[in-house]
Amino acid sequence: MVPYGGFWWRSLAYIIDSIILNIVASIVGGIFGLGFVPGTGAATAGMVGGISISLILSWLYFALMESSSTQATVGKLAVGLIVTDEQGQRISFGKATGRYFGKILSSLIIGIGFIMVAFTERKQGLHDILAKTLVYKTRDPRAVWDNRDVFA
Numbered sequence: 001m002v003p004y005g006g007f008w009w010r011s012l013a014y015i016i017d018s019i020i021l022n023i024v025a026s027i028v029g030g031i032f033g034l035g036f037v038p039g040t041g042a043a044t045a046g047m048v049g050g051i052s053i054s055l056i057l058s059w060l061y062f063a064l065m066e067s068s069s070t071q072a073t074v075g076k077l078a079v080g081l082i083v084t085d086e087q088g089q090r091i092s093f094g095k096a097t098g099r100y101f102g103k104i105l106s107s108l109i110i111g112i113g114f115i116m117v118a119f120t121e122r123k124q125g126l127h128d129i130l131a132k133t134l135v136y137k138t139r140d141p142r143a144v145w146d147n148r149d150v151f152a
Helices: 007-031 041-066 074-079 093-108 112-118 126-131
Strands: 082-085 133-136
Touching: 007 041, 007 074, 007 112, 041 074, 041 093, 082 093, 093 112, 093 126, 112 126, 126 133
Parallel strands: none
Antiparallel strands: 082 133
């Protein structure tokens, strides 16, 4: 049986993904001139624009990568994790989107939604429970596919 992806592996994957996203957001922000000068009206517009672009980039990055055939972001690939539904199947873009926005909820409650990974039986955070997803410690999605009902 393939083990679930635990708290520390998932944390390391998130750090890698955060570094990648910060680099990309900085480049995109620089291209679109989203830097700002403190104390000006442009500062507020620059901050709002930068936050909006970061949110959209982050959402698309996580949702597209986790619903792709790799079933993982670059960080998850680096540490050997994949995201599946509760039957071990690849998740849809919609489910990956719900999982992403569930992460925002997990962080809003002082990170408790993430800490749950360390204490739940199937290593699920609040966002995983809400989206009905699992994270496995494997690089091969075929290793977790649940085919129990093939002959049912």
